[in-house]
Amino acid sequence: MRKISSRCPSSRIRTFLASLLVAFFAASALAENKALLVHDDGDEVRSAVAGELGMQAQGSGVAGALNLEALKKFSAIILATTDSSFPRSFEQGLQKYVSSGGRLVFVHSAGDSFFKEKSYQQLAGGLFGSFSSKPRPVEFEVTDAGKTDPILAGVGDIGTPEPTYGHDDLHQSCSVLALRDGEAFLWKRKFAKGEVIYLGWGGNPETWAEDGFRTLLGNAVKVNAE
Secondary structure: OOOOOOOOOHHHHHHHHHHHHHHHHHHHHHHHOOEEEEEOOOOHHHHHHHHHOOOEEEEHHHHOOOOHHHHOOOOEEEEEOOOOOOOHHHHHHHHHHHHOOOEEEEEHHHHHOOOOOHHHHHHHOOEEEEEEEEEEOOOEEEOHHHHOOHHHOOOOOOOOOEEEEEEEOOOOOOEEEEEEOOEEEEEEEEEOOEEEEEEOOOOOHHHHHOHHHHHHHHHHOOOOOO
16 A cells, blocks of 8 residues: 655645635735735834734735735735845736736835836836935925825925935836936826836835825825826
């Protein structure tokens, strides 16, 4: 008689556990219909702020396993990540999520999470071009379009010093709402049936404690990008 091992391969166990997490998480999202904030694993600061703002929060490890059907349960998705370890399937899911009418918000360095994927650059609306790790006070200029846009309603100053992410080849469909040092720092655009917003703030954890930034983040998941 052939002996059957009672021990499953570790990869099958991980796959099974991941599927359980996705199913549980998606069901919770469906009941709440909240915005989802995706942060780097172990980032307690951003996770706590998400909870205070009434959003769901998940580390990139769990969120990266979500499929399109799970993503579609959320009213908006905010990427506040600095790594690029997401599986390709997650990037493809984000593309389809936005194309079908979802709202996606990039925070600071999240604009280059899939920096090697041209389709991701097209989704974000700009190509990551430069980075300065030295934080500097943010002096931003609101454009004419930004003066009447609801994204900036009630925001005021956000004074925490921030490292600088620069972007090149901004898509012509982007409506630039604020500039930093003459470069686009806040923009929004339509993408198929959905909406994409980029926020240049948020690289410094201390920024997340500011009322102005929290207002901006809350506005971004609610407004229409037209």
